[in-house]
Amino acid sequence: MRDLFYDLVRRNGMAVSIYLMLAVSIWVFLLIILPQLTMLDYSFRFNLPPAKIGGPEDVYTLEQYRYFFQGSGASDGINTLDIGILFKTLFAAVFVTVFDLIICYPVAFVLAKSSAGAKARLLVLALIVPYWINEILRAFAFRILFGATGVINETGMGLGLWDTPIDFIREDVALYAGLAYAYILLMIFPLYNAIESLDRNQIEAARDMGANWWQVHAKVVIPYAKPGIASGMTMVFMLTSGALAAPQILGGPSNLWFTQLVYQWFNSGGNWPRGSAYAMVLLIVCIALVLLVMRLFKVSIGEIKQ
Amino acid sequence: MTKEISLEHVWVEFGEFTAVHKANLNIAGGEFFSFLGPSGCGKTTLLRCISGFQEPTRGKVKIGGEDMRGVGPNKRPTALIFQNLALFPLRSIADNIAFPLEVRGVDKKTRRKRADELLELIALSGQGDKKVSELSGGQKQRVAIARALAVEPDILLLDEPLSALDLKLRQHMRTELRAIQKQVGLTFIYITHDQGEALTMSDRIAVMNKGKIEQIGDGKAIYDHPTTSFVASFVGENNVLEGTVLSNDGQKMQIDAGLGTPFTVESHPAGGPALAPGDDCHLFVRPEALRISKDESSINQFESNFVTEEFEGNMRHIVMNANGKDLKLSLINDGTNAIDANAPVKLDFAPEMGIALKPGELASA
Numbered sequence A: 001m002r003d004l005f006y007d008l009v010r011r012n013g014m015a016v017s018i019y020l021m022l023a024v025s026i027w028v029f030l031l032i033i034l035p036q037l038t039m040l041d042y043s044f045r046f047n048l049p050p051a052k053i054g055g056p057e058d059v060y061t062l063e064q065y066r067y068f069f070q071g072s073g074a075s076d077g078i079n080t081l082d083i084g085i086l087f088k089t090l091f092a093a094v095f096v097t098v099f100d101l102i103i104c105y106p107v108a109f110v111l112a113k114s115s116a117g118a119k120a121r122l123l124v125l126a127l128i129v130p131y132w133i134n135e136i137l138r139a140f141a142f143r144i145l146f147g148a149t150g151v152i153n154e155t156g157m158g159l160g161l162w163d164t165p166i167d168f169i170r171e172d173v174a175l176y177a178g179l180a181y182a183y184i185l186l187m188i189f190p191l192y193n194a195i196e197s198l199d200r201n202q203i204e205a206a207r208d209m210g211a212n213w214w215q216v217h218a219k220v221v222i223p224y225a226k227p228g229i230a231s232g233m234t235m236v237f238m239l240t241s242g243a244l245a246a247p248q249i250l251g252g253p254s255n256l257w258f259t260q261l262v263y264q265w266f267n268s269g270g271n272w273p274r275g276s277a278y279a280m281v282l283l284i285v286c287i288a289l290v291l292l293v294m295r296l297f298k299v300s301i302g303e304i305k306q
Numbered sequence B: 001m002t003k004e005i006s007l008e009h010v011w012v013e014f015g016e017f018t019a020v021h022k023a024n025l026n027i028a029g030g031e032f033f034s035f036l037g038p039s040g041c042g043k044t045t046l047l048r049c050i051s052g053f054q055e056p057t058r059g060k061v062k063i064g065g066e067d068m069r070g071v072g073p074n075k076r077p078t079a080l081i082f083q084n085l086a087l088f089p090l091r092s093i094a095d096n097i098a099f100p101l102e103v104r105g106v107d108k109k110t111r112r113k114r115a116d117e118l119l120e121l122i123a124l125s126g127q128g129d130k131k132v133s134e135l136s137g138g139q140k141q142r143v144a145i146a147r148a149l150a151v152e153p154d155i156l157l158l159d160e161p162l163s164a165l166d167l168k169l170r171q172h173m174r175t176e177l178r179a180i181q182k183q184v185g186l187t188f189i190y191i192t193h194d195q196g197e198a199l200t201m202s203d204r205i206a207v208m209n210k211g212k213i214e215q216i217g218d219g220k221a222i223y224d225h226p227t228t229s230f231v232a233s234f235v236g237e238n239n240v241l242e243g244t245v246l247s248n249d250g251q252k253m254q255i256d257a258g259l260g261t262p263f264t265v266e267s268h269p270a271g272g273p274a275l276a277p278g279d280d281c282h283l284f285v286r287p288e289a290l291r292i293s294k295d296e297s298s299i300n301q302f303e304s305n306f307v308t309e310e311f312e313g314n315m316r317h318i319v320m321n322a323n324g325k326d327l328k329l330s331l332i333n334d335g336t337n338a339i340d341a342n343a344p345v346k347l348d349f350a351p352e353m354g355i356a357l358k359p360g361e362l363a364s365a
């Protein structure tokens, strides 16, 4: 920390350094640490009417977490509904993440290795432009696209592939497609960065030594791009499992996303402590999953810098 | 085991730009063959044609008599050593060397055994588990060679492999490369823009300029009997005089170079188009071929004035001026070559040391 400060002073002078340090500290504290700590604190409290807050009944409790695991019933019951939703959410997020990886890897590779500079930048711009449109609008656009009279059903039926409109919303196809699309850039850019810095000669050397294209990717490109892959997957996974707009708009009627539960507790349920506890559960489970997978694939956090 | 390579009318064009211009040549199995030429003359492009990364726009590349068109780099019996070596930084030394075996599905034990053999060949026994980053430049060099040799290719292609090394190491690696080549008996195709490297190591050399192969021959032929002005001026130091041919009887030529009496030089019927009386020509005389005249009147004698001298211990590099033209002279420092800086000095050269060629592009210094 002190070295960092001295380094900053040496490079930017005293005034700028102090400003930088203060701004960053305030940012981190005010916008990240403080709200999270408050949430954490909330999650260990009872849901009391405002009058009783600070009173003798306002004590720490595990009640909110117990509720997540056991539900409202007897003390030996299990809250299968909410736990089920959590697992379904995680599973879906993993699916979306892997799906994004499969789509983005070839795109990132071609962007990074095949096109000449100017063309590649144009392609990147083409990727970014749709994101100037608001997330909710994009979700509604998907709803229209996948609707009973949407382009996809019309085309499919027009070509005679199926005769009655398919309910993509109920089948969750629209949801997965929307989620996969929502964070696709966060997969492409880390992959692109990682692959771009790979020396082209390494690929050619592998080819020259007899590797086929599959082996070139499996043995040279992917190991090299592993930190980028990890970073992209982490971001997409975290954001997907925490997404709210897409599941609200594109989710089938019977399908709840875990964030929707959290939202319900905060909003219609009016139970902030329980909402906080649910949010914490989601956060911790997601982090644990990410760490576990990183360990499995031998990626250290330090490697994920991009 | 070794295969001959032939290039038949190979052209490589990138849009309007011609990178290789009708290259024709045969390289025998087991030969150490070098391409020498200035930067951008198309050496790498030609090498990529042989290794399969570049298809010629016209013409044929044949290896062992087989046309290679449509055969990918992973299917050719060549191994390329890249200018920057392109070792895999995430793999250990042994895994780098065994990579070609790995992609061919050779089992782990055999791979390790072969890697150990090769490590011994490159004098790095027992260092197989090191990381690439832990090696010195010369060691990395040798690992790249071992990796290329792992599946016993017929032809090893080397693209300026020594250019990143410092002088001492470069000289050392030259000897070592040559020794490895002798030992494994492979065809080596070697690219360099360092002529010392090409001259010391190669059986034969092709000198290239702007996509064209100017001359092919062994080091002595290239140095002593260049066939184009470019080769004469690119390989080694040379003095060039502009002149006119007075006569040519197939044995001797008379050339007026504007320095008094006409010069007599040998015609070299082997090289280049013959010069006829009246033709313009470039007359090349190497600095070491110019002498201070011992006699008052010897053949090819002319007057000059001292300009400057550079002292190099065993040699003295002197610049003389003859009729407005600066000429370089290299003299052995044996005490017999005193030069009077204030009086005209007579110089001469033997007829067989003067090379008259059709005027052509000169290598820029």
Ligand SMILES: Nc1ncnc2c1ncn2[C@@H]1O[C@H](COP(=O)(O)OP(=O)(O)OP(=O)(O)O)[C@@H](O)[C@H]1O
Binding pocket: B014, B017, B019, B037, B038, B039, B040, B041, B042, B043, B044, B045, B046, B193
């Ligand atoms: N893919 C390509 N597209 C267009 N031009 C190219 C391409 N590859 C090479 N060239 C051009 O062809 C010419 C020859 O390039 P090449 O790399 O063969 O030179 P070289 O002799 O190896 O030079 P150096 O000694 O600098 O490595 C250069 O002018 C280069 O700009």
Ligand SMILES: [Mg+2]
Binding pocket: B043, B044, B045, B159
């Ligand atoms: Mg080159």
